[in-house]
Amino acid sequence: MTIDSRAALPPGPTYDYGGHSVWIVPEPDSTTRWRVMEDEGYLGTITTADPVKGEPEVHFAVHFAGEEDIPPTKIVPLWTTAVEFLIDAGEPHEPPEA
Structure with missing residues (x-):
């Protein structure tokens, strides 16, 4: 069985989708959480x-x-699908304090 590279860790560091370009930044002191950022926030x-x-x-x-502290909205097998969902349905905000 071949695992899709879009499922590999770590995700990113950048991803282009639907005219958006985002970067995927590891959260401080974490190897399992990444912030998805774009120019708008x-x-x-x-x-x-x-x-x-x-x-x-x-x-x-x-x-x-x-x-971030409530159950996830969606669970998917590919990090690219997760990022696309945030781009399609998310609203840019100020980043949380590190």
Whole structure:
């Protein structure tokens, strides 16, 4: 079985999608959380998540800006899908304090 490179860790560091260019920045002191940033601001975080439905690959949980401490909005197998979801549905905010 070949694992898709879009599922590999770490994500990023940049990603272009739908006319947007974002950068993916590791959260301070974390190897499992990344902030998704664009010129207009902070979109949210993607974090590693437990595999779902017995799938062996790492999955990525999506947290919108301001919703980092609640259950994720979506869990997907590819970090690119997580970032695309934030770009499509997220609103830029001021980044949280480091």
